[in-house]
Amino acid sequence: MKWQELASQECSIARTLAVIGDRWTLMILRDLFLGASRFEEIQRSLNISRTVLAERLNLLETEGVVRRLAYQQKPTRYKYKLTPKGIDLYPVLMALVHWGDQHYATEVGPPVIHHHQRCGHDFSAMLTCSECGEPVSPYETTVRFASEAITARLPDTDRGGMNRG
Amino acid sequence: MKWQELASQECSIARTLAVIGDRWTLMILRDLFLGASRFEEIQRSLNISRTVLAERLNLLETEGVVRRLAYQQKPTRYKYKLTPKGIDLYPVLMALVHWGDQHYATEVGPPVIHHHQRCGHDFSAMLTCSECGEPVSPYETTVRFASEAITARLPDTDRGGMNRG
DNA sequence: ACTAATAGGTTCATAAAATAAACTCAATGA
DNA sequence: TCATTGAGTTTATTTTATGAACCTATTAGT
Numbered sequence: 001m002k003w004q005e006l007a008s009q010e011c012s013i014a015r016t017l018a019v020i021g022d023r024w025t026l027m028i029l030r031d032l033f034l035g036a037s038r039f040e041e042i043q044r045s046l047n048i049s050r051t052v053l054a055e056r057l058n059l060l061e062t063e064g065v066v067r068r069l070a071y072q073q074k075p076t077r078y079k080y081k082l083t084p085k086g087i088d089l090y091p092v093l094m095a096l097v098h099w100g101d102q103h104y105a106t107e108v109g110p111p112v113i114h115h116h117q118r119c120g121h122d123f124s125a126m127l128t129c130s131e132c133g134e135p136v137s138p139y140e141t142t143v144r145f146a147s148e149a150i151t152a153r154l155p156d157t158d159r160g161g162m163n164r165g
Numbered sequence: 166m167k168w169q170e171l172a173s174q175e176c177s178i179a180r181t182l183a184v185i186g187d188r189w190t191l192m193i194l195r196d197l198f199l200g201a202s203r204f205e206e207i208q209r210s211l212n213i214s215r216t217v218l219a220e221r222l223n224l225l226e227t228e229g230v231v232r233r234l235a236y237q238q239k240p241t242r243y244k245y246k247l248t249p250k251g252i253d254l255y256p257v258l259m260a261l262v263h264w265g266d267q268h269y270a271t272e273v274g275p276p277v278i279h280h281h282q283r284c285g286h287d288f289s290a291m292l293t294c295s296e297c298g299e300p301v302s303p304y305e306t307t308v309r310f311a312s313e314a315i316t317a318r319l320p321d322t323d324r325g326g327m328n329r330g
Numbered sequence: 331a332c333t334a335a336t337a338g339g340t341t342c343a344t345a346a347a348a349t350a351a352a353c354t355c356a357a358t359g360a
Numbered sequence: 361t362c363a364t365t366g367a368g369t370t371t372a373t374t375t376t377a378t379g380a381a382c383c384t385a386t387t388a389g390t
Contacts (some may be wrong), residue, residue: 075336095292103250111176113309123306127256137255
């Protein structure tokens, strides 16, 4: 399979990765979430090739993840801003941050601290169930394919994957 | 910046992406979470080049995300199993699924349905605060850098990014 | 008036990475 | 004997990424 074909797969992970799953896009999105907006700003921050940055921003705009806006005329200069669809990627970024904090933080602790203004505490991302609000572990969940009439379940001895049920 | 240098950045997103942020790794992890474990199984499922699959599995093993286990002798055959560190990527995968479901699902709904056994409902991933348990929006959070003594705040007109505070 | 600098790219030659196909090795089955 | 399976490795070709230079428009400095 070629990378381009991912977009036409019937899997939400595949379709998501077709947009944001290549080598630099998530780093670009990190910068946008941290407030960067101009081409030069992102390029200098990541120090990536301008070619790649231009191409990635283009795809993100095509997909509606960012909007390109002129912030001045004469000469016209542009900035990139996350759309609501782009803002919806916040949980993805926070999940990545949390895994990095868990497994790659040094003695001095995580390099970036996230603060939740509503409750007044520094926090980390937690995955919870949209229905009951409780934390979700992969061992407590099953998956089924919408296209399948009959469902299957993995044997209990074969843990470490999502259960089919 | 070259991709390899990401690992040495002082950012948890960068360090995470250095391990799982390339073009196929997250698809491989999806398969592992869905119960796939053998080389051939993953290769056929994704239809990716064997070269890339071998290299990716190697890095994942080096990083402790998967463990390579012999499941038979004569000839020795191996399977790959998520370690606890690998299982910790569940929130990342679920966040990707949810974004795909939100923005790329067709009329018939999401292709894969996730069921929370504890509460008995089909669910989607929700990001909540580790401290207060409430849902978190990027507009209600600020970030600060552990290395910085003085903190800064973005003006209110410049929304769409994490606030620094 | 000349020069440099800034912003937002594009073009182009080179280097790195991905792909597809073939190949290896060990064993099993027909 | 020949084909098949599993888990890769090797190799030739194609695709992507990189870095540097270039382009256009405008303002600032000397």
